[in-house]
Amino acid sequence: MNNADIAEHFSLLSKLMDIHGENSFKSKTYSIAAFHIEKLEHPLLETDRSSIASIKGLGPSVASKVIELLDTGSMTTLQEFIEDTPEGVREMLRIKGLGPKKIHTVWQEMGIQSIGELEYACNENRLTRYKGFGAKTQANVLEAIRFYNQHIGHFLYAQIHEVFPGIQNYLENIFGKEKVLVTGDYRRQLLTIQELEFVIKEKKEAIFPKFKTAYPPELLEDTDEFIVYKLTNGLKLRIYFGDENIYKKQFLTSAGEQFIEAFFQKQINLF
The missing domain is CATH 3.30.460.10 (Beta Polymerase, domain 2)
Incomplete structure (x- = not known):
């Protein structure tokens, strides 16, 4: 597992935590860790385990998860969030301009669990009833969904x-x-x-x-x-x-x- 793979795991963990409405400080910690890991010049796989926690932007908590990834190829915490998040909700992360916190609103407050349901809600002008979703935002989300559907797999x-x-x-x-x-x-x-x-x-x-x-x-x-x-x-x-x-x-x-x-x-x- 290379640095890019490890960084991707932490980036996804951060996004899923925001989608679930978890402590923003914790989610930001993992986002920062992903950024610093991706910028590392030396592979973590070849780094002394005892020194990982001292790397800029990491720390003991992140280091333990890095070691878990290196040893097992998976991260228990991330796996739990993946299992607790509907596939359609995770797919929303691919919609341009629709960040994790907005997805949290879409899923937890609107009860929408797929991109198809979200598109239908936009067409019915339902998103504008919720905080953070004005008419312009709703229009941009709908346009991004249509672009995604047209280019899916490309x-x-x-x-x-x-x-x-x-x-x-x-x-x-x-x-x-x-x-x-x-x-x-x-x-x-x-x-x-x-x-x-x-x-x-x-x-x-x-x-x-x-x-x-x-x-x-x-x-x-x-x-x-x-x-x-x-x-x-x-x-x-x-x-x-x-x-x-x-x-x-x-x-x-x-x-x-x-x-x-x-x-x-x-x-x-x-x-």
């Missing part, structure tokens, strides 16, 4: 580029660097990307156990050629597997259909 290349190293490093650590190749639209550097694709030189049976973590991704597809997972941020992860020439499979899965068709029509043999 990511800009720049967004994927930020999370790609963490995913690649994870796969290389568990399967071996020489067995993992990036492919698909990310390798082609398309402007928008719906899924991140890799070719892994392994049998399918060896792949499933590696994803049985404390926060396992959702399995969407399971075929004889690939497996598709959905990560917590909504990004799909497609994994091609097999013992055959993985460079050939990388080529075939990263080139466009028209190029592949022209390639074989000319009977070019590179493999």
